Amino acid sequence: MSTQEQQEQHVCPTCGTANELDALAKREYRCSQCNLELAHLDVAANGVIRGIFGWLHGVGDTIENRYQVKSVLGKGGFGATYLVEDLRLSGKRRAVKEVPELLFDEYETTLLSRLNHPSIPDIIDRNVVEGMVYLVLEFGGSRTLGGERKQYPERRIPQAKLLPWMRQLCEVLIYLHSQDPPIIHRDLKPDNILLDETGRIMLIDFGIAKESKPATMTRTLGRAATHGFSPPEQAMGTGTDERSDIYALAATFYALLTGENPPAAHERVAGKELVPPSQIVPDISPRLEAAILQALNLNVNHRQQTVKEFSQVLDALNQDIQNPVTHTKEYTERTVMVGRTIGVTGATGFHTPSIKLPSGRITSAKTASTLEAATQQVSRRNVILLIAGITIVLVAILATGYLLWPKTDSEKVETATGEPTTEETKTEETTTSGATIGEPAIKVQADEKKDVGKSSAIVEVEKKLGKQDISETGQTGGDDKAADVAMQKDIEEKKKREDKNRKLRAQADADAKRKAERKAEDQRKAKAAQEAEERRRAIDQFGSSMQRRQ
Structure with missing residues (x-):
């Protein structure tokens, strides 16, 4: 192959595919194979590629006659990061960031120089070679989370393995946001998260980070x-503010967990x-899914307002993993409910399909026996509570x-007078009316008939109105009858008023209910109209922004 033909091909440092320059x-x-951007591009404001600043280094190339490239850790919009070995220090591993000099912003170097966190690498060297700025970072790993996801089927990192890394990412973001003023990273993504051999993450690429000051304009490079x-x-x-990093944090979590980048x-x-x-x-924790979807809300006011809020969900999940019985609670609650249903409906011949717990939840026979005992205890307690309730x-x-x-x-008379009165007693009293006893017997009979004729409701009304018992007035039988008729009329009128008031209250309740329903509607x-208007304004604003950029 001629020299000209060799120059027209560029080998991908990641997959080794030879790509022709024209293609x-x-x-x-x-x-063409792995979609890696093989050059540092000179892109105009309208997105048109005007040319290239330089090509990526290949595996085995030496930078500054000292750092030998072992792999490309990542390639972003303004630079690339390499994993290298320091030939002067017995092959000690470093991370080298390469940025075209025309695109380099001194802000990143100034920012990193005043930060001190285990997950933020220190800059130990800086040089400019052939139009490229090289920042040498303290780093002992060999991979990124973006590369790690490629090691798994469908590019999905299991939740249990991903959780500790994301908790560390939350910690470093909390540190950045706690600075005065807060520092917003603004470029969180899997390729900007390094991973060393001890499982410690390191956050890199602060090229478009900014300090969140209300009166500070975003730098030109920060608009990426x-x-x-x-x-x-x-x-x-x-x-942008802290909530912008929360969105990017959730997007990173979403991509690593599902294997698909969010739209x-x-x-x-x-x-x-x-x-x-x-x-x-399907086996994702419901609490984790809720936290991710909230953080990915397009409205900043509907997201978690601090990274600590998001981190608390991860801390709770981590505790569940440490305690398998507690960890399976959100999954076994549905199983216990199904068990109850089987216990009630089993006699009818209905059989509910068995529910299989998510794999990896029970790690030993001891844990399984503990879970079974806890489930039995819950079932016994539920049976006792059910019997007591019935x-x-x-x-x-x-x-x-x-x-x-x-x-x-007769029972009403007994309730009102406190003395039992039966039909047999009344018969005997009637019989004695014609005996030698004479008028006293007749008087007793009349008094008792008068008491029987009065209902307990009349007695109660008499008490409320402050009237004396009719039997104690000494009036004649005709006066008693007239008083009973008047009292009965008062009772009927009171009942009518109560019925009328009851209908009025029912009508008022119905009107209030309809009014509340109309208000809710x-x-x-x-x-809905406000949300539609906000979406319309967002689309218009986005279109205006794109027109200004063009």
Whole structure:
């Protein structure tokens, strides 16, 4: 092969594929096999590629006659990061960031020089060679989370393995946001998260980071955005804060957990739906999914307001993993409920399919026996509570029936006077009316008939009105009858008033209910209209932003 032909091909340092120059230019200088961007591009403001600043180094190349390239850790919009060995220090591993000098911003060096955190690498050397700025970073690993995901089927890192790394990422973000003023990274993505051999993550590429000052304008390089990981406010250039990093954190978590990058923010603003993680990874924790979806809300006010809020969910999940019985609670609650259903409906021949717990939840026979004992204890307790509840309900029904059961006339008289009166007694009293006893017997009979004729309700009304018992007035039988008729009329009028008041209250309750329903419907319509208006304004703002950039 001639020298000219060799110059027209460029070998990908990641997959080793040879790419012809003409074909690379048509693919925006991306490898035909792994899609890695093989050159540092000179891109105009309208997105047109005007040329290249230089090609990526290949494996085995030496930088500054000292750092030998072992692999490409990542390639972003303004630079590339290599894993290298320091030939002067017995092959000690470093990370070297390469940025075209025309795109280099001194801000990153100044920023890193004053930060001190185990997950933020120190810059130990800096040089400029052939138009490229090289920053040498303290690093002992050999991979990134972006490369780590490629080691798993469907590019999905298991939740249990991913969780500790994401908790560390939360810790470093909390540290950055606690600075005065807060530092917003603005470029969180899997390729910017290094991973050393001890499992410690290191966050790199602060090239578009910024200090969150209300009166500070975003730097020109800080206006960059990463497809799928940057929030809409960053893509539109409307201003970023701590909640912007929360969006990128959740997008990174989403990509590593599901194997698929979330849709770009501008696509979601235009109406493209975000697929919930549980539709891709069925065994994801419901609490984790809820936290990720909240953090990926397009409205910054609806996300978690601090990284600590997001981190608390991860801390709780980590405790569940440390305690397997607790960890399976959110999964076994549904199993216990199904067990109850089987216990009730089993006699009818209905069989509910068995539910299999997620794999990896029970790690030993001891744990399994503990879980079984706990489930049995819960079942026994539920049976006891069920029996006690049924007993209480039965007692309440019997007591209510006893109190509401209609009374006979004789029982009403007994209730009012406190003395039992039966039909047999009344017969005997009637018989004695013609005996030698004479008038006293007749008087007793009349008094008792008068008491029987009065209901307990009349007696109660008499007490409320402050009237004396009619039997004690000394009036004649005709006066007693007239008083009973008048009292009965008062009772009927009072009953009518109560019925009327009851109807009025029922009508008022119905009117209030209809008014509340109309108010709720009006609020729902107003909210829907507001959300539609916000989406329309966001789309218009995004379109205006794109026009200004062009």
